[in-house]
Amino acid sequence: MKNFKISHNFSRKDFSCKCGKCDNEFRISLTIVGIVEHLKGKFNKRIKIVKGYLCEEYSKEVYGHDKDYHHFGKAVDLIIEEVPLKEVFKEVESMSEITGIGVYPAENYIHIDIRDKDREIWVKERSEKIPMSDRLRTQYDLL
Numbered sequence: 001m002k003n004f005k006i007s008h009n010f011s012r013k014d015f016s017c018k019c020g021k022c023d024n025e026f027r028i029s030l031t032i033v034g035i036v037e038h039l040k041g042k043f044n045k046r047i048k049i050v051k052g053y054l055c056e057e058y059s060k061e062v063y064g065h066d067k068d069y070h071h072f073g074k075a076v077d078l079i080i081e082e083v084p085l086k087e088v089f090k091e092v093e094s095m096s097e098i099t100g101i102g103v104y105p106a107e108n109y110i111h112i113d114i115r116d117k118d119r120e121i122w123v124k125e126r127s128e129k130i131p132m133s134d135r136l137r138t139q140y141d142l143l
């Protein structure tokens with residue numbers, strides 16, 4: 001794989017498929033890259049892209065289909081080192097271009113995507129996606 005910079009702080013390998021079988025296939029929306037750069041500027045901490053693009057095979061393996069936003073290059077799962085999940089959540093919730101937000105407390109990361117639909121926010125609990133509610137906001141300190 002040829003690595004190359006795609007923005008000031010990020011390169012292809014940050015967003016490419018990490019299945020280990022494909023040649024680090026890669027597709028990412030510049031809107032997503034812009035969002036991640038914004039978060040970098042806001043918190044000035046290392047951002048780890050847990051999951052960026054997923055190739056077709058990996059997408060099918062993980063989700064059972066290839067219609068997920070990661071495969072479209074429109075989603076990332078990320079951890080911002082030294083920044084509490086709730087701070088990251090507060091920031092991404094304030095950004096209107098982000099239309100999908102998933103909070104994964106067990107894994108300590110946040111999924112964001114730019115789906116072309118009404119905004120959806122959820123928390124992953126015991127491998128289930130639960131729509132955000134007051135109870136969850138209180139429970140995970142996401143107020």
Ligand SMILES: [Zn+2]
Binds near residue numbers: 018020021022
């Ligand atoms: Zn792959």
Ligand SMILES: [Zn+2]
Binds near residue numbers: 051075111
């Ligand atoms: Zn995700």
